[in-house]
Amino acid sequence: MRPELPREFVASHKRRRMMDAVAELTAENGYEATKIADIVRRAAVARKTLYDNFDGKEDLFLSAVNATLMEMREAIEAGCAEADSSPEAAIVAGLEALLEFIAEHPAASKMCMLEAISATPSSARLYDAGMRDCVHLLRTHAPADASLPATIEESLVGGVAWILQLKIRRGEAEDAPVLLPELSQFVLSPYLGVGKVVDTGRRK
């Protein structure tokens, strides 16, 4: 007789499948065009299961975006923490972790960084909150310099986000890590002197 998996495990595995399904489908077809029927088919769950766990498409979408943003932030923070020998090293490590996350989770990244902005007002708010978190992260790790413009972190985060959005839109999310040298140069240039080139030797 098959041993029974614990109910909570099965339930959370199904939730995961539904969130993965909504990420894949919205990345493929956009939020509008994605229907509940598509989601339950992709996730291989019953319609009832979806409605037991979520209020509907938007609730599922928001949960998936939120979960991915949290995972993204954890990955960045872990990267920064591992390489805290200097602020510059921490920033490069955080960027590297973000790029690797995008390469490993292309659909979920596209969902958060592109679809979320235009899907619903609530998902746009989640995206804005995610950007705010990145600004805060950069402010925390960057070299302290009172003479830098107050908006520098917002500009840098906005610029990185834009480059990543372009890459993802071109269908090259899996290649995101190749952007590390140019993004590191860009993010660090306000903090470095003239002519210094950033060393982005991979830490692994």
Added chain:
Amino acid sequence: MDRLPRGRHGLSPEFVARNQRERLIAGLTEALYEGGYQKTTVSMIGQRAAVSKSDFYKHFESKDECFIAAYDAAVKRIRECVTSACEENQGEAWPRRVGAAIDALLKQLSSSPALASITLVEGLRAGREVYDRYQAALESFVSLLHEGAPAAPQGKKAPEATGEAVVGGIASLLGRRVLAGEAEQLSELFPQILEFTLSAYLGAEQARRIVSAE
């Protein structure tokens, strides 16, 4: 908004049509700023433009189509203002030209919050077709920025991505400020945005020196 005189104004149908179309575009842009895309209806747009609903549909098939036309018109206005600032400063050194362009951009946006909102905020939220236009608009600003940009110290040109990241970063920052209701104060960000732009090409020290000398 000026309405054409009633009755036989002797103006050509093409002129009237163009006038109506422009008023509808302006009407949508303003209605959008005040209520957001969902709340903006064809009736509201028509009311603001002093154009009847049936005349609206002579120009546009739908609200979406009017939105796209309004978006294109807004980008065109902004690009024209930045391009003329660049042309006026053609003989100047690159940092000065960039400063003039950013100054013109910010003044244009501050004086017209509805324009700032449609291009920097609403444009991102309106789906793929408009996002494509947002992307194209930013790309055109990158070429303007790169004209005459200095070579990096080792004689190597700054990577293409530098310009893209700078323009994307500025657009993102400005969009956030518009969302926060600070569109009218955008021109106050001039020194910070100029320093950010110059430091990506010249390094922080030189950028700061140039900005404080302004």
